[in-house]
Amino acid sequence: MTGSTSKAVVLFSGGLDSTTLLAKALAAGFEVYALSFNYGQRHQSELKAALKLSKDMGAKDHKVISLDLRAIGGSALTDEEIDVPEVASDGIPVTYVPARNTVFLSIAMGYAEVLGAHSIFIGVNAVDYSGYPDCRPEYIAAFQQMADLATKEGVEGESIRIETPLVDLTKAEIIKLGLELGVDYQKTVSCYQADSEGVACGKCDSCRLRQEGFRAAGVQDPTRYRVIELRGSHN
Amino acid sequence: MTGSTSKAVVLFSGGLDSTTLLAKALAAGFEVYALSFNYGQRHQSELKAALKLSKDMGAKDHKVISLDLRAIGGSALTDEEIDVPEVASDGIPVTYVPARNTVFLSIAMGYAEVLGAHSIFIGVNAVDYSGYPDCRPEYIAAFQQMADLATKEGVEGESIRIETPLVDLTKAEIIKLGLELGVDYQKTVSCYQADSEGVACGKCDSCRLRQEGFRAAGVQDPTRYRVIELRGSHN
Numbered sequence: 001m002t003g004s005t006s007k008a009v010v011l012f013s014g015g016l017d018s019t020t021l022l023a024k025a026l027a028a029g030f031e032v033y034a035l036s037f038n039y040g041q042r043h044q045s046e047l048k049a050a051l052k053l054s055k056d057m058g059a060k061d062h063k064v065i066s067l068d069l070r071a072i073g074g075s076a077l078t079d080e081e082i083d084v085p086e087v088a089s090d091g092i093p094v095t096y097v098p099a100r101n102t103v104f105l106s107i108a109m110g111y112a113e114v115l116g117a118h119s120i121f122i123g124v125n126a127v128d129y130s131g132y133p134d135c136r137p138e139y140i141a142a143f144q145q146m147a148d149l150a151t152k153e154g155v156e157g158e159s160i161r162i163e164t165p166l167v168d169l170t171k172a173e174i175i176k177l178g179l180e181l182g183v184d185y186q187k188t189v190s191c192y193q194a195d196s197e198g199v200a201c202g203k204c205d206s207c208r209l210r211q212e213g214f215r216a217a218g219v220q221d222p223t224r225y226r227v228i229e230l231r232g233s234h235n
Numbered sequence: 236m237t238g239s240t241s242k243a244v245v246l247f248s249g250g251l252d253s254t255t256l257l258a259k260a261l262a263a264g265f266e267v268y269a270l271s272f273n274y275g276q277r278h279q280s281e282l283k284a285a286l287k288l289s290k291d292m293g294a295k296d297h298k299v300i301s302l303d304l305r306a307i308g309g310s311a312l313t314d315e316e317i318d319v320p321e322v323a324s325d326g327i328p329v330t331y332v333p334a335r336n337t338v339f340l341s342i343a344m345g346y347a348e349v350l351g352a353h354s355i356f357i358g359v360n361a362v363d364y365s366g367y368p369d370c371r372p373e374y375i376a377a378f379q380q381m382a383d384l385a386t387k388e389g390v391e392g393e394s395i396r397i398e399t400p401l402v403d404l405t406k407a408e409i410i411k412l413g414l415e416l417g418v419d420y421q422k423t424v425s426c427y428q429a430d431s432e433g434v435a436c437g438k439c440d441s442c443r444l445r446q447e448g449f450r451a452a453g454v455q456d457p458t459r460y461r462v463i464e465l466r467g468s469h470n
Binding site for chain 1: 298299300301302303304306307333334335336337338340341342344345346348349368369371373374377378380381382383384385386
């Protein structure tokens with residue numbers, strides 16, 4: 001079914017985590033098929049950055065699937081009437097997109113089946129994002145069981161493995177891993193409300209986690225922010 | 236979380252099975268939110284029929300989600316280079332769309348979460364369509380387990396139930412059930428290559444199963460075919 005090189009589908013947004021993930025899959029020797037979604041998210045600049053990054057890093061192909069999740073609403077990332085929060089939230093944040101990882105993994109599963117790929121990489125992380133139910137290892141294990149029963153491959157031959165190499169890493173550990181693998185983080189966009197050039201707000205949840213990650217890793221943050229970060233500079 | 240009437244998301248294509256499913260959910264007293272997909276399928280007339288049917292039958296709302304599965308290819312229903320077969324196939328048919336039910340159920344799960352609905356109806360059937368891995372009861376059970384771990388609702392409160400009332404019925408039994416519930420099957424479109432008015436080819440797998448269903452049910456087939464059915468008329 002596979003040739004001399006194994007194929008992998010990598011769920012890739014162009015953010016810090018999934019760029020590290022892409023580097024990891026390439027370093028492991030996979031022929032990488034990156035998969036992104038245009039799902040009505042506010043941060044369209046992520047997609048621009050993602051297309052350039054995957055090409056520069058050596059992915060074999062990169063598909064962008066259009067999927068209008070705005071029709072069902074329910075998240076600050078896809079619903080214009082819900083503001084992106086700039087203070088930390090308790091519990092499940094409003095930036096949670098209902099069923100997003102399940103939808104993305106499902107489409108990746110279909111793509112893997114068409115390609116004859118037996119691996120799907122997803123950059124879920126249970127350490128920094130513990131508020132999202134679909135980032136937990138027990139969720140991934142349940143998805144794996146379902147996938148084994150859902151596909152032609154699972155029924156007729158070798159099944160598809162869901163790979164989550166970042167699941168137990170802190171943000172600082174992810175950054176250190178990426179730097180070892182040669183990732184240029186200045187080219188990645190994590191911000192929920194980045195501008196068209198990929199310049200970050202420096203204030204949303206995602207920017208804050210990223211800043212703390214670079215601080216904890218003891219590495220200079222190469223991110224371009226449009227708000228000068230004054231925290232800590234007055235004393 | 237719910238009001239006096241329970242909400243249900245019903246995966247609804249406008250075909251014979253899912254129209255019977257919609258009638259079943261309405262008869263059970265649910266406030267019904269129909270969900271259809273525009274996924275690059277050839278039979279666009281299904282969607283037209285679906286929108287009219289759900290309104291006539293009394294659904295509360297009907298959303299159509301655009302999702303371009305042509306980008307990943309792999310099925311005669313979405314790939315222009317694969318012909319729709321007109322002879323019965325062994326094993327998994329080429330009209331199988333990779334991961335389709337998983338993708339549809341995942342989006343339905345997100346929609347249910349936004350609505351506060353606790354039921355999702357899907358018209359999978361393990362009797363006439365045994366070639367499709369994602370129509371089997373064991374697949375649905377595995378999806379249910381995954382769903383319990385994937386959503387805010389499953390984590391914070393009452394989970395979402397996947398309802399499959401047609402799973403063990405023959406096509407003839409589905410037709411009899413629908414007729415009891417008042418379904419007008421002339422308005423439904425099952426054909427994989429129906430024309431823009433919903434007139435069926437009478438030759439594809441889906442048409443054949445439907446014809447056999449009406450025959451086995453001992454009921455006149457009200458479907459409009461563009462090919463006059465001559466089988467059996469010469470002797």
